Amino acid sequence: MAKTMETTTGATNVSTVTMGKALNLALHDALQNDSRVLIFGEDVGKLGGVFRVTDGLQDEFGAERVFDTPLAEATIAATALGLAMKGFRPVAEMQFDAFSYPSFQQVTSNIAKYHTRTGGACNMQLVIRIPYGGNIGAIEQHSESPETYYIHTAGLKVVTPSTPADAYALLTAAIADPDPVIFLEPKSRYWMRQEIALPMPPAALDKARIAREGSDATVIAYGPTVQTALAAAEQAAAEGTSLEVIDLRSLSPLDMETISASVRKTRRAVVVHEAPVFMGLGAEIAARVMHDLFDVLAAPVERIGNATIPYPPARVEKLFLPDADRILEAVDRTREY
């Protein structure tokens, strides 16, 4: 993890950090500001997590607040549930996307339903952090985009940042929110750098962000694909096309107001994610946008994502990942329609 460059300006602390470091700072500040926050998972202690997101936290806050667990994701999630009932604010880590699947039953059948099941008496104030997505040259099972599984499960809030600043603001908000939040971290963007200023105003958990304004078409992205969409917009601008880029931030619920307002303006939309197109989040967005703006749209909504195959081997993954070219081709399809 790169060193941060800190400049203290009055009460504000400005520094250029990676997304990994921004997450680390958010966890740090949460531990510091709320004695009920606990962090646990596999290798989050001395190692600081395989992506170093929890680096130094055990040293500073002790092994009663930041601790390693046995290798058992179902029980990591269930432990978060039990601790939340005891009034703690657990932040549990799943080491990689595919390794959140063992916890699927606990998350879907218990965490998502516990507030309902207790007639609203028990808040599930907990966060499950999951590094996700591909494009890091990894072996099998380390590049999955599991968002559909969580988004479709009512009772969960699902968010994902695309920048260091949002990483900090969203994680802080997720920890403070009384409901269970699946916090998806785009691992290919852990090393992305940005200047952030702390303290930061709290982020809304259910609001999208216009990452770039434009007028000719809307590109809807989240997590790892926002930078890709911005790169495409840059390229398009050079060619005289103005793309608006929406960073969803919240995958469940969807901020349809922001999306609709943008598409109402541009009349064209492309949704971009790494997950397979088939039943990816693009399906819901495309269905809603085309439903709600049927007469406004100049062309059907385009979707970009993986093919209907298991995530491919690293040496060919780039061909299955969204890139600027594929986004621009999709934009062209909406413009040439």
Place this chain on the structure above:
Amino acid sequence: MAKTMETTTGATNVSTVTMGKALNLALHDALQNDSRVLIFGEDVGKLGGVFRVTDGLQDEFGAERVFDTPLAEATIAATALGLAMKGFRPVAEMQFDAFSYPSFQQVTSNIAKYHTRTGGACNMQLVIRIPYGGNIGAIEQHSESPETYYIHTAGLKVVTPSTPADAYALLTAAIADPDPVIFLEPKSRYWMRQEIALPMPPAALDKARIAREGSDATVIAYGPTVQTALAAAEQAAAEGTSLEVIDLRSLSPLDMETISASVRKTRRAVVVHEAPVFMGLGAEIAARVMHDLFDVLAAPVERIGNATIPYPPARVEKLFLPDADRILEAVDRTREY
């Protein structure tokens, strides 16, 4: 389970059976015709399954071919994988929808990916039967519609019958297919009766069926909602509206040809399922239909399903389930657009 009335006409055996019985016959015939077929799960032996779908099979084929397992769904799925590698044709039962979640990792990370992982050397010729859906007045966790989770997972085939005849034909085809099939059984229709004639031609696993022809709008349904859609069509006909009803049968892959051909004709479509609308299969179908037939459609595609809530208690479930009225209102919306 009601008694069957059998009439033997030449080589053909015609009888009126429930869907449960049709499934039972399909399993019976598979056991009889292929010595490699094995059936296992919780309570499938002496009890014959909690819905009696495996009734009498252990008695007839012995406890080496039809057997109870310990209460461990992950390992039920994993055992199916291992047995398939050994050249058996396992048909495993998950007792209820929500109880398939413990097997999610095995299904998603192993069963769906094993053919790819072995360079095509190992077929996963196995079937996982899952009774699903609500409308049976059950307690929590017994009324889930988990299809999104399976459909989004590349490497699985997902089918669901809506009639006794299809139950027989699809289950027979699923067992014979060399790939892993998630076989969703609409439990509220287990008691639906129909006359079927055996032997039956094999069903295609990836083809939808026009359940009723019509011209004014297409209602796309599957599993438990097909009968609901047909009832709606009946009601509509009385009011002078002609609805075409598509029974998807295959949820993954989708038979877009049949869907498109129908909607091309009717120019209006409504998708109906019990699963939540948000990221339900309706999203994919609506997105595709509106994308592919953008100019043909007279109105945006409507979707009907559960609200974005955990499945509600039995006494209020009907208000969250699709019924003929909700379908007809949606059809009206497409017609009044």
Place this chain on the structure above:
Amino acid sequence: MAKALDTKDAREAKPPRGSADSSNNSGDSIAAMLDANGVLTAEAERAANISDEELRTLYRLMVVSRRLDQEGLNLQRQGELGLWGPYAGHEAAQVGAAMAMAPTDWIFPYYRDFAMAVCRGIDPGAIMTIFRGLTHGAWNPNEYRFAPFIIPVGTQVPHAVGFALGCKLDHDDTAVLVGFGEGATSTGDWHEAMNFAAVFNVPLVFLCENNQWAISVPMRQQVSGRIADRAAGYGFPGVRVDGTDVLTVYAVVRAAADRARRGEGPYLVEALTYRTQAHTTSDDPTRYRTEADVEPWKSKDPIRRCAERLQARNAFDDAFAQAVSEEAEQRALAMRQHLLSAQTPHPASAFDLVFANPPESLLREKAEFIEALEPERGE
């Protein structure tokens, strides 16, 4: 470096081990309370110092529970409940264990632990609304220190581990009890929870209500080895007790909870009992077991055994029996009345329960739902 969360050094520590033929002599003092049949020895009974009044309370709660169970069956047969899961045969295990926990302790039940809920003071009529299909959650867990019934088998076990870990971190002298059937021990969650509990040395009593059946699957096709013995593999002790003797269950669970509160870690109690009824009212046990299977357990009826214990103490007479029986009748009647008068919740309330902080989109969905509903309701 901060002091690590106190995990036992599993490599160094010698796990408690059983003798050649019984796990009940595991060298721990709780195992020593039991005779070869898993029943409290006379000596241990004296040492446990359980008063006649306490034993009468246990008896009373068992009789009431039995009567409520019967009323559940009645109500289901009369079409007033969608489902009923009888717990007859479990009274000693449930009442003994629940009453052994201090009121400040927490209990994480499984779906069959109705009698435990009754022991905790939850209104039976309210609990029953779950089985009438009115609600998924009928009580406030924080009020009764009693978690909700959990349907997916085994999944509540690690919840209890998490909660118990919280108790340990809060140093608040609370012990936790978790109930589950023997079928639940086959699940991955159960094992993960056992190991977690041991690694973190949490104050948790695992109570297996081994009723010999998981729906139609008998114990021998469900579990290999002895459940009580499994604890040793995790480095903590376990005992198999006669789960039809309320005094034994009470004394053993109390000792295990005290031990847990002293920081000595988790304990496993396997209470052997029998599911004398169907799994639920949807079940048909005649398909998989005979009367002859059930017969031997009839002599092990928890209520009769408790009555005998009271008689032996000269603490049982007709007046008492009569009073208890009347109380049971009254409570069954009250339960029925409460149940039948319970309102069906407004369907839109389902939207309110999902989140503590619902997003606007869900509130809008609720409004649309109500709008769509109203004309229909008006019809």
Place this chain on the structure above:
Amino acid sequence: MAKALDTKDAREAKPPRGSADSSNNSGDSIAAMLDANGVLTAEAERAANISDEELRTLYRLMVVSRRLDQEGLNLQRQGELGLWGPYAGHEAAQVGAAMAMAPTDWIFPYYRDFAMAVCRGIDPGAIMTIFRGLTHGAWNPNEYRFAPFIIPVGTQVPHAVGFALGCKLDHDDTAVLVGFGEGATSTGDWHEAMNFAAVFNVPLVFLCENNQWAISVPMRQQVSGRIADRAAGYGFPGVRVDGTDVLTVYAVVRAAADRARRGEGPYLVEALTYRTQAHTTSDDPTRYRTEADVEPWKSKDPIRRCAERLQARNAFDDAFAQAVSEEAEQRALAMRQHLLSAQTPHPASAFDLVFANPPESLLREKAEFIEALEPERGE
């Protein structure tokens, strides 16, 4: 009623149990082969009748494996592999166990079992294409009776149970070996598999390669109790062996596989060893362990220990050592060449692997993919 699938009557059968201080004297004949340190006794060594030639083969395979592992590290450092997971320290466990299985037996490995794959005759250069990111599946399991490497920890264990159940149903005299780390024993799948294997009494040898670490998590924070002891809880035996002594592993696994083939059911072997390198090349062990931690295990180097055994038998000389070392060099070179000459598969081939009977829609998707690809590729 047909005869039930032979499940052991777990209620009646007395599980094999350990003595007070060691699970190695579980009363089964395999445990009796070991001394207090989990090493084959001289007597058992004689009885096992392992020839000098066999032992030299084990030595040779270990040296070759060590050299291939080193080459994996080299290749990764040179940027030719995306990742490498060193298995140095595991050679005795992997080679001993894999060679103990009959060629007709099946092996279900975990991701670190590279040396097992080598023992099975799979081309190391082919295996390595996985770590180069060329493929997810580099060999035909049916050809080598060697299942694919499985990444999600623990999930291969129940696969082996299913396969072994198939062997039993086919009466084909095949035993199965499944490999996993000590971290895997924390997973629910591991437990479910242990119980299933026991309930169905399948011919399966569980091999735990206990290397003391799961990435940064040490044994004592991972596992409570002794892994070998856990078998008793499932009613079958388990032993802890010195996993750095290839002869011991070989003899014990062979005996366990023979026992399994005789229909006597599953067996658990916990092979104590040490992960002397990083977890993978992505790992940085300096963050969580010191050289002093590793030091004691250096004297337990599997290769040196085997050499010493051969020397004691007078079956080791310079010429042999030299020949083995040359073979290792050649194989490392061959592996490198094979790896570097391996073609990147056509990306569209990913579509062909998904199904044996692909639906038309997938074939269409493939065609569209190729179409979209071609111009790009042409650029």
